[in-house]
Amino acid sequence: MKRAVSVSLGGSERDKAVTVDLLGETVLIERWGTDGDTKRAAALFSELDGQVDALGVGGIDLWVQMGEARIPIQAAQKLVAGVHKTPVVDGSGLKNTLERHSAQVLVDSLGDSYAHGRVMHTVAVDRYGMALGFFELGYETVCCDLMFTVGLPIPIRSLSSLNRLGRTLGPLVARLPISILYPTGEEQDAIIPKFTEYYDWATVVAGDCHYIKRHMPENLQGKVLVTNTTTEKDMELFRRRGVTHVMTTTPIIDGRSFGTNMLEAALTAVAGKGRELTHAELHEMLQELDLKPTLHALT
Numbered sequence: 001m002k003r004a005v006s007v008s009l010g011g012s013e014r015d016k017a018v019t020v021d022l023l024g025e026t027v028l029i030e031r032w033g034t035d036g037d038t039k040r041a042a043a044l045f046s047e048l049d050g051q052v053d054a055l056g057v058g059g060i061d062l063w064v065q066m067g068e069a070r071i072p073i074q075a076a077q078k079l080v081a082g083v084h085k086t087p088v089v090d091g092s093g094l095k096n097t098l099e100r101h102s103a104q105v106l107v108d109s110l111g112d113s114y115a116h117g118r119v120m121h122t123v124a125v126d127r128y129g130m131a132l133g134f135f136e137l138g139y140e141t142v143c144c145d146l147m148f149t150v151g152l153p154i155p156i157r158s159l160s161s162l163n164r165l166g167r168t169l170g171p172l173v174a175r176l177p178i179s180i181l182y183p184t185g186e187e188q189d190a191i192i193p194k195f196t197e198y199y200d201w202a203t204v205v206a207g208d209c210h211y212i213k214r215h216m217p218e219n220l221q222g223k224v225l226v227t228n229t230t231t232e233k234d235m236e237l238f239r240r241r242g243v244t245h246v247m248t249t250t251p252i253i254d255g256r257s258f259g260t261n262m263l264e265a266a267l268t269a270v271a272g273k274g275r276e277l278t279h280a281e282l283h284e285m286l287q288e289l290d291l292k293p294t295l296h297a298l299t
Contacts, residue, residue, distance in 0.1 A: 002027040002272075004265035006258075007044045007079075008058025009036055009178065010210075011189070014231060018254045023288060025270045029253075029262055031058065038079060038178060046082030053269035055080075055088040056261035060178055062090040064170040066128045066163065068279075071170045075178045087268050087275050091260030093282045096129040099249045099260070102226050102293045103133035106204070106247055109295040110224070120198045122207030122214075123148050124156070125166050125173075130206055130226065130249070135159045142202070147195050148211055149173065149181065155198065193217045209234060216241070226293070229259040239298040249293045257294075 002025055008014075012033035019028050034041040036059075048055060062077060063070035070092070080088050107115045117139055124131035124143035134141060143156035145165060156162050173181070194215035199205060205212055206226040213234070221242030228249045238246055248257035267285050268277055277285075286292075 002054075002266075002269040003052045004029050004054045004056065004262065004269040005048055005052050006031045006056035006058045006262040006265060007041050007048070008033045008259075009038065009041055010059045011035055016254070016256060016258070020253060020266065022266060022270045023285070027266045027269055029258065029266050031258065031262060033058075038075075042079045042082065045080050045088070048086065049083045050085035052086055053272070054265040055083060055086050056259070056265035057088060057090040058259050058261050060090075060181060061092060061126065062088075063092055064125060064166065064174050065092040065096065066125060066166045066170075067096065071174045073174045073181070075176070075181070087273075089261060089264045089268055089276055091262075091264050093277060093279055094250070094260040094264045095127055097279050097282045098129075098286055098291065098293070099127055099228075100129035100133050102130050102206070102247060102249055103137050103139070105293045106224070106226065106295070107137070109247075110245065114204075114224070117203040118142075118201055119204040119206055120144060120202035122205070122211035124162055124207075125170070126211075127207055128166075131162065132159070134204075134206065139204070142198050144195060144198055147198075148214070149176075153195065190214070191216060199223075213237070228257055231256045235296070235298065244299050245295055245297055247293050247295045251291065251294055252296070 010033045012035050015031050015033050017030040060076045061073055063072055119134045119139045119141050121131050121143045123145050125145055143162050146152040146154045156165055191213055196217040199217050204224045209227045209229045212227055223243050224245045225243055226247045230248055232255050250257050250263045271277055
């Protein structure tokens with residue numbers, strides 16, 4: 001049996017362990033939350049090095065990645081500085097392959113009325129592949145990267161502006177502390193409505209589940225969410241606020257969709273190459289498994 005473990009800065013109450021079959025291999029997938037404790041996370045990464053087939057980094061990315069270009073996030077790289085044997089991934093490979101198809105799968109699932117519309121991306125640089133898919137369909141777009149990362153109420157409305165933002169601010173963002181970059185521990189459960197005009201404007205809200213929840217309003221009537229790392233509790237929360245559909249970019253397994261880092265770690269373990277997989281290798285495995293984003297009706 002292969003074993004893939006995601007060490008996350010998120011809450012430990014979301015921990016889960018499941019066994020799945022992938023390409024003829026049985027894989028034990030585990031999530032270990034550290035409640036925002038970076039020292040504990042770093043210690044766990046070092047402890048697990050050489051003991052498991054692949055490691056995933058949850059709660060933060062290792063890189064600011066836009067396509068093939070990527071800039072190391074210094075605070076995250078420190079977490080895995082003690083890993084020397086086991087391949088370690090942050091899900092960015094799947095964000096640029098699997099998630100790229102989210103917009104088209106939405107059209108295939110809900111019909112031509114979703115071949116166009118208005119999409120709000122919480123942090124588009126974090127899910128660049130997902131954002132590209134909506135730009136390619138011609139969606140009216142608002143990327144809220146500056147709002148959700150540094151609190152500046154400046155919307156980004158074009159792919160060229162998003163690319164400029166990534167090139168100019170990427171190196172600066174990569175040096176920010178974890179506390180600014182991403183909600184961790186108990187902060188992941190705090191919902192403080194903010195930037196509600198963009199939630200109200202959008203027909204589709206896309207991005208990391210924690211980011212979507214972080215500032216969402218009470219009323220999300222009629223909205224479609226494209227996200228990931230959802231639990232049954234999250235789905236019920238979205239249902240109560242009026243969301244009609246949630247698309248998860250990874251499949252629901254045992255009641256929840258695991259993070260891209262966990263699925264990528266599982267695929268890395270199955271591949272058995274002892275290293276991070278290329279986008280081409282991931283794409284080939286996804287095709288063989290017929291894995292694609294999945295739409296869930298909440299009403």
